Amino acid sequence: MANRTDPAAKSIRGTNPQNLVEKILRSKIYQHTYWKEQCFGLTAETLVDKAMELDHLGGTFGGNRKPTPFMCLVMKMLQIQPEKDIVVEFIKNEDYKYVRVLGAFYLRLTGIDSDVYRYLEPLYNDYRKLRRKSTDGQFTLAHVDEVIDELLTKDYSCDIALPRIKK
C-alpha cells in the first residue's frame, strides 16, 4: 500500500509517475527509514510541514547510496501528485527556499515545457544560498539560481534523469 501511487493519479509521460525515478534509487528510498517513518500517509498539507523542515538538498550519498530526505519528499510528491496550483504555490513562496526548490524540482519532472520555463525562470533571480550534500556525504555551498540553471540545462540532477525539454 505504502508504495503504490494514488490510483486516481494520472500517468506522466506515459508511465507511472513513480517510474520517473530509477528502479535502484526507488528501492533505496523505499527502504530508507525517513521514508518509512515520516512519509507514511502524508497528504499535501502535511507534506508542506515536512518540506519546511528540510535543510539540505541532494541526491544519494555514501557508499550505500543513501537517499536524502529531499529525495524522499520528491518521491512522495510523485506518489500523491498534488495539484498544479499547490506546486505553483510551493514555488512562489518566498520564505522557505527549500520548499521552493522542492516545488521547482517536482515541476521540472512532471510539468510541460512551457510551464517549466514559465515558472522556473523567475527563480533565476533568487540568489539565496543552499546546502547541497554531495555523493561523499560532505556539504557544499550552492545557490538557488545555480540549481535552477542545472535543472533547465542539464540532463541529470540529484541522481534523477530529467525529462527532455526544448532549449
Next chain:
Amino acid sequence: MSVTAGVSDAIIAIRDKLRGKIGQTKVKRYWPGKAPEWADDADEDGDIQMARAVALDKAFPSHEDLDIGKRDDPRLRRLAESRIDNREEIRADHRRIRQAEIVSTIEEENRRQEGLDFEEEDEDALEERRRRIREKLLQRQQEEAVLLPEEEEEEVEEEEEEESEYETDSEEEQTGMAMVKPVFVPKSERDTVAERERLEAEERALKEKVKRRLEERKVETKQIVIEKIREDEEIQKNLELEGNIADVDTDDELNEAEEYEAWKAREIARIKRDREAREAMLKEKEEVEKVRNMTEEERREWERKNPKPAQSSKQKWRFMQKYYHKGAFFQSDADDLAATVGSDNIFHRDFSAPTGEDKMDKTILPKVMQVKHFGRSGRTKWTHLVNEDTTDWNNPWTYNDPLRAKYNAKMAGMNAPIAKPKGSKKLKDWESR
C-alpha cells in the same frame, strides 16, 4: 483345497496313497495365531526342549545313538529338571558373586589408605572417600548384626537340611552346569581395580574439561565485547564523517552586497552563454542556406576555403581486415552542455587499426585460406563480386570493345554522369516554416 474343505486330512492322505501320490509334499495353509499341524501333537508342559526332542525323535527316528542316548538321557532329564528347580538359587549365586567383587574393593581401599601407592593430590577427595568407606563398613556390620541372630535361629533348625541341600545343590551344579574354576588373581592384575581407576580418571578428565570450557567462554565473551566496542566506534566515526550541517553556512543575511555581486556575475555568465548558443545556431542555419543555394563551382570553392574538420587521416586497411564499428551510444561530445558525462578517451581511438588476426599478412596464405572465418563452421567460401564473377568474356556481347562502348552510350541511363541530388523544394520550405 477348496474341494476338500470338509474332508479330514487323514482320509486325504489315505486317498493319495491309494492313488499313488506317496511322497508328494503338500503345502498346508498358514493361519496366523493358529498352531500348525506339527505343533498340535507336541505336549505343552513348558518343557520346550523336551517337546522338541520328542518331535525330533518322531521326525527322525535315530537308531544309531541309542546307546549314547541312554547314557545322556538321565543327564538331559536332570538338566531339564534342574532348570526348573534351581533357577532361583542360581540367581542368588549370581548375586553372591557380584557382592564378592565389592568386598574386594573395600580391601583395596583399606590398602590404599595405608599409604602404599599414595598418588592422590586432592586431600579433600581422599577424605570423602574415607568417609564413604567407613559408612559402608558400618552399614555392613549393622546388616550382619541383624542377620546374625536370624541366621542363628534358622541355622539351628535347618542347618542340616540346608547343608545337605547345599551340598547336593553344589554337586548338581558342578555336574549340571559348566562353571569356571575360581583362580586367584593377584592385586596388580585384578580387572576390578583397573576399572575403578579408569572411572576415577574419567571423572577427573570431565572436571578439567568443564574448567577449560569455562575459561574459553570467558575469553570468547571478552572478544565479543571488544568487537562490539569497535563497531560502535566505527559507527560513531561514520556519523561524524557525514559532515556537520553547520559546516556550510547558508545564512542569507550575511553580506548582502557580496551575495548580490556573486549573483550578478552568475547571471551575466548565464545570459552570455545563452546568447552565444543562440547566435551559433543562427549562424549555422545561415551557412547551410547559403551553401545550399550555390552552384557547383562556387560550392567547390567554398569547400576549399573552409575545409570540413580535417578528417583524421584515414588509414589504409590491410588485406581482409575485419571491420569494427565503434558503437552508436555514448558518443556525446565533451563540450555538450546538456551531457553529464563527457566522452571517454577511448572514443577518440583509431578504430581502423589492425588487431589480432589482422596483423598477419593474409596475402601469403594459399588461396584456399584467404577467406573470412577460415576453419570455423560459419566461414564463407565466396570472397567478393568481382572474384566470383562468372561472365564469359569471350562472348561477343560481353567483351569490351568499341562496338560495345557505342552501344552502351545509346542505352538509357548511361549518358550523363550522376549529378548530386538537389533536394526537394518541399523539404527546404519545411525548415524555414
